[in-house]
Amino acid sequence: xxxxxxxxxxxxxxxxxxxxxxxxxxxxxxxxxxxxxxxxxxxxxxxxxxxxxxxxxxxxxxxxxxxxxxxxxxxxxxxxxxxxxxxxxxxxxxxxxxxxxxxxxxxxxxxxxxxxxxxxxxxxxxxxxxxxxxxxxxxxxxxxxxxxxxxxxxxxxxxxxxxxxxxxxxxxxxxxxxxxxxxxxxxxxxxxxxxxxxxxxxxxxxxxxx
Numbered sequence: 001x002x003x004x005x006x007x008x009x010x011x012x013x014x015x016x017x018x019x020x021x022x023x024x025x026x027x028x029x030x031x032x033x034x035x036x037x038x039x040x041x042x043x044x045x046x047x048x049x050x051x052x053x054x055x056x057x058x059x060x061x062x063x064x065x066x067x068x069x070x071x072x073x074x075x076x077x078x079x080x081x082x083x084x085x086x087x088x089x090x091x092x093x094x095x096x097x098x099x100x101x102x103x104x105x106x107x108x109x110x111x112x113x114x115x116x117x118x119x120x121x122x123x124x125x126x127x128x129x130x131x132x133x134x135x136x137x138x139x140x141x142x143x144x145x146x147x148x149x150x151x152x153x154x155x156x157x158x159x160x161x162x163x164x165x166x167x168x169x170x171x172x173x174x175x176x177x178x179x180x181x182x183x184x185x186x187x188x189x190x191x192x193x194x195x196x197x198x199x200x201x202x203x204x205x206x207x208x209x210x
């Protein structure tokens with residue numbers, strides 16, 4: 001476009017603006033448009049093409065943490081019941097005593113001796129005894145004291161038997177001769193018979209061995 005044409009176009013536009021502002025008619029506006037066309041002024045402003053910057057889409061990277069499943073296996077604890085084996089050792093009687101340690105009175109017919117024991121220990125004896133004769137022997141075994149009679153008198157033999165401690169029917173510890181055999185009882189001295197009578201009680205164990 002030449003400078004002359006540009007000036008004419010600007011003048012035409014300015015005239016159109018003046019007529020419009022002052023209340024010019026439609027004919028005046030058409031005349032102005034005709035002048036602009038004759039002079040070759042462009043009626044349409046050039047269109048500016050805006051080049052849009054390319055849209056850059058940033059890919060969304062989802063960094064998903066791997067799912068970790070922690071499986072903890074609790075060890076099975078098996079509680080074993082241990083049974084303790086208890087070994088029962090038979091209590092030993094004191095040296096020289098031929099009976100069990102659990103008895104309360106021990107009689108050795110062959111040695112003609114007797115003892116009193118408590119919890120496996122000798123508390124009295126040995127003392128001399130006189131057992132039954134061969135025809136009337138003192139029974140051998142383990143017995144229980146049944147009863148006691150302080151001043152017992154035997155009707156069968158019509159004889160006194162002080163401090164009698166019975167452990168079998170008709171058989172007892174009692175005061176008697178230490179030189180003559182009995183009819184099955186255990187003769188003791190006066191002091192020994194008193195000790196046996198005061199120490200032994202009903203239910204106590206008496207063991208007689210040969």
